[in-house]
Amino acid sequence: xxxxxxxxxxxxxxxxxxxxxxxxxxxxxxxxxxxxxxxxxxxxxxxxxxxxxxxxxxxxxxxxxxxxxxxxxxxxxxxxxxxxxxxxxxxxxxxxxxxxxxxxxxxxxxxxxxxxxxxxxxxxxxxxxxxxxxxxxxxxxxxxxxxxxxxxxxxxxxxxxxxxxxxxxxxxxxxxxxxxxxxxxxxxxxxxxxxxxxxxxxxxxxxx
Numbered sequence: 001x002x003x004x005x006x007x008x009x010x011x012x013x014x015x016x017x018x019x020x021x022x023x024x025x026x027x028x029x030x031x032x033x034x035x036x037x038x039x040x041x042x043x044x045x046x047x048x049x050x051x052x053x054x055x056x057x058x059x060x061x062x063x064x065x066x067x068x069x070x071x072x073x074x075x076x077x078x079x080x081x082x083x084x085x086x087x088x089x090x091x092x093x094x095x096x097x098x099x100x101x102x103x104x105x106x107x108x109x110x111x112x113x114x115x116x117x118x119x120x121x122x123x124x125x126x127x128x129x130x131x132x133x134x135x136x137x138x139x140x141x142x143x144x145x146x147x148x149x150x151x152x153x154x155x156x157x158x159x160x161x162x163x164x165x166x167x168x169x170x171x172x173x174x175x176x177x178x179x180x181x182x183x184x185x186x187x188x189x190x191x192x193x194x195x196x197x198x199x200x201x202x203x204x205x206x207x208x
Contacts, residue, residue, distance in 0.1 A: 062201075064196060082097055083096075090203050090207075091203045100187065106147075108173060109175050126150055128150045141184050147183075149181070160180055161178070164177060164180075173185065
């Protein structure tokens with residue numbers, strides 16, 4: 001299974017405060033408590049955030065998407081390839097493909113405060129789709145799919161329920177709090193997707 005590794009908060013600091021505060025809920029909470037909020041490196045505080053060229057901005061937005069969804073470059077390019085073959089607008093189709101990932105659906109339902117936690121839960125086999133055990137975070141859901149908690153761990157279930165109480169699920173998901181269930185009522189529209197990056201700029205980069 002491909003994964004994006006490396007020092008997470010170092011990447012967040014490089015991408016700036018706006019990204020940190022609009023990213024995962026866990027990332028935002030951790031960033032608020034940090035003392036070092038300037039770009040990483042020994043010259044970060046003095047250099048600040050340099051003005052980017054058009055190409056640099058494209059690279060930056062692409063990096064934001066990778067960090068937000070925890071993807072490798074190969075994975076993100078693959079999603080762009082699939083989106084470019086759809087009938088709709090490529091930038092919107094790209095977002096929909098990313099939102100359909102199972103780990104993202106767990107996060108959007110509110111059961112975790114980060115994509116990374118959701119990814120771990122899926123890879124450890126704690127969730128079923130339509131009654132079938134799934135341990136692939138990149139599994140693509142579709143409208144009508146029903147996702148349910150599969151683990152027998154009472155402590156873990158209680159923790160997820162507690163986390164869910166403080167989070168609002170995405171409008172395209174129907175969530176059952178006590179049983180930890182999720183129904184994908186429909187695929188999201190662009191207005192229902194909140195992301196801390198500009199998907200149009202990412203499409204510009206890949207379509208060069």
